[in-house]
Amino acid sequence: MADGPSNEVLLDIHERMVRIRIFEEEAGKLMENGKVPGALHLYVGQEAVAAGVMAHLSDADQITSTHRGHGHVVAKGGQFKEMYAELYGRVTGYCKGMGGSMHISNFDIGILGANGIVCGGPPIAVGAAFSNKYRETDQVAVTFFGDGASNEGAFHEAANMAALYKLPCLFVCENNGFGEYTSQKRHQAIRDVADRAAGYGMPGVIVDGMDVIAVYEAAGEAINRARRGEGPTLLECKTYRFYDHVGVRGMGIDYRSDDEVKEWKQRDPIKLLEDRLAEQDVLSNDDAAAVHERVRSEAMEAIAWADASPYPAVENLLDDVYYNGE
Amino acid sequence: MADGPSNEVLLDIHERMVRIRIFEEEAGKLMENGKVPGALHLYVGQEAVAAGVMAHLSDADQITSTHRGHGHVVAKGGQFKEMYAELYGRVTGYCKGMGGSMHISNFDIGILGANGIVCGGPPIAVGAAFSNKYRETDQVAVTFFGDGASNEGAFHEAANMAALYKLPCLFVCENNGFGEYTSQKRHQAIRDVADRAAGYGMPGVIVDGMDVIAVYEAAGEAINRARRGEGPTLLECKTYRFYDHVGVRGMGIDYRSDDEVKEWKQRDPIKLLEDRLAEQDVLSNDDAAAVHERVRSEAMEAIAWADASPYPAVENLLDDVYYNGE
Amino acid sequence: MAAATDQATREIPYVKAITEGVQQSLHEFPEAFLAGEDVAVAGSVFGIYKGLLAEFGEKRIVDTPISEAGIVGLGVGAAATGLRPILDIMFMDFLGECMDEVANQMAKMRFMFGGKAKLPVTVLMMGGAGMSMAAQHSQSLEAWLCHLPGLKVMMPTTPYDAKGSIIAAVREENPIFVILNKLSLGITGPVPEEPYAIPIGEAIIRREGSDISVVAIGRMVHEALTAAEELAKDGISLEVIDPRTVQPFDTATVIASVQKTHHAMIVHEAVRFAGIGGEIAAQIQEEAFDYLDAPVARLGAPFAPVPYSPPLEKAYMPDAKRIAATARETLGR
Amino acid sequence: MAAATDQATREIPYVKAITEGVQQSLHEFPEAFLAGEDVAVAGSVFGIYKGLLAEFGEKRIVDTPISEAGIVGLGVGAAATGLRPILDIMFMDFLGECMDEVANQMAKMRFMFGGKAKLPVTVLMMGGAGMSMAAQHSQSLEAWLCHLPGLKVMMPTTPYDAKGSIIAAVREENPIFVILNKLSLGITGPVPEEPYAIPIGEAIIRREGSDISVVAIGRMVHEALTAAEELAKDGISLEVIDPRTVQPFDTATVIASVQKTHHAMIVHEAVRFAGIGGEIAAQIQEEAFDYLDAPVARLGAPFAPVPYSPPLEKAYMPDAKRIAATARETLGR
Ligand SMILES: Cc1ncc(C[n+]2csc(CCOP(=O)(O)OP(=O)(O)O)c2C)c(N)n1
Ligand SMILES: Cc1ncc(C[n+]2csc(CCOP(=O)(O)OP(=O)(O)O)c2C)c(N)n1
């Protein structure tokens, strides 16, 4: 970390993180106020992962996301309006209201789906990486998945194939310590998901997922490696979700201690970054607050826009089941 | 290997290996002569694995087997008559003719199925091991699977659960270098399947699968560990199949060199053991030949018996779809 | 066909009836255990196992990794060696993750190995749409399971049946699926306190009628009853049949009803094409051809994945209104 | 309905027609590739891809690990990013291993994400019994796939159709399954040398007849033709319809036939219960009720896994004899 990222990059990362945080805070409120239906899995606390990785990607690079996907979509360049509209189930949403929170996505900027199926993404990302190699581009495919997802067979098959074919692919495990309400030590006998990398013949890297600069640098190395044709990496980011598994306060299940939550919140990734930016005179606390304010008003505007958008028409239900030649 | 196994054990192991070899040689002939239908995956060359492991197990211990399962069944105590009868599709077979080569099995002696599904066995063995622990017995469940099978998601899920629950379970990977006609280096980027063990938090052990004493000792250690309640082990046995993937000479696919086959045959596990037994004055070459002869005539007798057995009756087809209270 | 359900004064919701069914089964069989994702500490994301961990402990209430194939395999292996597993697969949409274990191992193990294995394993899963859970958390895939020899499949629609199906399933010596319905979790009904089993393979007539036999699958029973109520006002009399078990299917009860009403329709939440409505319609015309005054009608979801947007999801799911319309159409009045 | 197949003098076996269909598709689309277990070096365990590795090289003919979910996922991701994957799943019995990728990803990706994804992916797999491959290598599971909105499913029965279906499938812009039949690999028939596609969703009348419409699925077409030959001797005239595509299903051709013959039966190798025969029977009585002189009959396998023992397997599979008997029974003569 001799040099570290440029100020421009730092500000860009900061912006992405703030955008995620605010998008999610407002989404949580909408849910609590009964404005949006379905299951909402919020990303608050994990912002450093999406932002640190996505800062290296262009629209041409692909990602696959998860049920906890809003953060990835925001960081990859998803717009608030189309995202909130999707949560509202409106036709102006990214998925025309067909997908909702668990599927919010935008193919145009390389997001090959959020996924309601745990570990649905990795095999698809491997397919995209295969395609990148086949088409001889320098695109990279990044798949995000949780500690819980790392126990699905699909992870294993995807990782093995990616390593075998040396695909331009990055496996980002967001280890937030829980799969739903089951702690990591109750779902696997290992502490580090990265330990699995050796079993596929790829490097496994562990990084502090609350430190966006650490994520940024580790992801950069792995992505460059992928672009150079040297194959995939498993990057494990140790992180934490500040809200419950679903929604904000969740279902009142007693599965983690308030102390643990408090401790992790002291390492709020946005606060950590902002302290650093202030210290390094890159962004003052006031300027940071202004960013929050600007993003917040963008969110409020987008919510109003979404709320005013029409629902899809019933007669269009079958339109997108099959492709019928434009 | 200071002491090594007793003479009694050595002779027992030798007997098991010879029984497998001869069962398979005769089965191969039956197939080539059009006497038995379906797909026959023969175990010749891998005898040391089944024999070395099974010497530690009682009828109460469980195994799951594979499409290449005859060797496991013979080594676990399966009788030639019922086995050949099954290959012939006769009602006197272990599966009443319903299963055939890929399913030949005997639940009464703890064989929870051979399996036509690659990696069908490991999750089931984990279930048996769970049951052993639940019932507080000292039974162990052993699952046999190939290098190819280690790429199935089911392996991953089963291994993780076994380690998590510290189940009395042994994962025996028979790495014969190929999944069908695909060599290991073309199906995974690692050389040692045992490298995967660390990713589940279990020990991974590699052993020369042509050296039955090495297999016997490594398996013994792992099985004792399991019986002591210390959890599963992944034991990788480097071995080779002398016949083709299916049948004896197979389908004429050019996927491995004659030289490679010849080289491995020089390490024929039965010959290796017999040399050692002769050297150590445990079993002379003549006595070994007598064993072969005895087993061969048992096989011929069993084949005649099987061939004379009746087919199952069509009207009994539905009898065993559901259990209907004896 | 079974008689109407026992009366019991106590009314509890479907969600609690499930808990009680599992709880009493665990008491009945020391070799029974519950395993699945978040069944223990969380008591299930549907709240259906609340309190069981405290009562039975970690040995018998087992949280698993997110490994559906592993879970079903665990159940198969445990059942084959003397235990009586109750497995939870959360959303039935996750069937795809473990379909090999279900179809190639669980369903075939007994047959394939010559009748040696006995597999008393129960699988619980939550099906159905209506909660804006979108395409991957709302499906009705009972047709897949019904097509597999070796399995049985129940779809309880009332709190009484939820408890009674689970107890029946756990007592059953063959692999059996109990498909629960997430939108029904809150509906209440009489449920006796003591353990009881509803008979596997027996339909029940939820409402007698004379004009048309409505075979309603799963939650559609309630919609059909509402439609019946509505149409009764116009003098149209619906007989509402709840098969309760879809594999094996109680053809006799349905045929007897059709012989009386001369009209039939089937309604299910699953998409129509290759849903079990086709099977039932085919059976009705096979066995009651001469009694039918009109084609057997089928109502199911349109041929699309389940949409998220509430108005679309509502339009997607068959309901009382469409049942009534189809009944009218079939009757020509 | 399509016209009878083009005549071509060259006769080749089904196995070679498959190879040629894949080969010509790979020529047609540089973005097409073939991936699956043992498709490259081995040219498939069924010999259907012999020579393709030599012709197209490792980039386009890709051996995969034994990872069915991974293979389908690879296809989905590759298709979504501009390629045109041809995936091989070897035995269709292995569908369970990848059913989540098929049902929850491949089938729903376009719909779920608002019509953004286009997924031109073809899946080839071998179905059917008759070779003593036992319960896990002999199944006919087309009903599972047909129940999934977003997928199309073809079942070619002749060498001509095998080639034409594969080419049609690879040209198709939606996910499509081509279910091949292992027992048909050796049957020969006329196959033009140039590339051609058979129309997706169009049935073909394999033999015209006047007494009963026999909808025969997959290999059963040949058994039905044999039965027709046999019954013709007794003056009974079977019209044999080969749907060729089972999703979408060409209802119109079937209905037109039934309107002519007034009798119908469906035959498939899959077990009867919840097989697509139920769907087809239901459709026929829905749309041609007034034309039917007898119930629509269904013939399928008994409700058991496929047995290994040759005489039992033979008894298990519907054949010409049983088709003839069922036709006679339906016709009452
Ligand atoms: C195949 C499948 N199994 C189970 C679920 C239910 N489920 C949704 S989220 C979740 C936990 C996922 O844990 P993890 O991968 O660690 O992600 P996190 O929620 O912590 O972000 C589970 C079990 C699902 N959606 N899909
Ligand atoms: C799920 C599944 N996929 C594919 C196959 C086809 N198949 C049968 S044996 C085999 C190779 C297995 O390789 P390995 O596990 O190394 O065992 P080996 O044959 O070498 O003993 C394959 C791919 C199958 N039977 N089941």
Ligand SMILES: [Mg+2]
């Ligand atoms: Mg997690």
Ligand SMILES: [Mg+2]
């Ligand atoms: Mg192998």
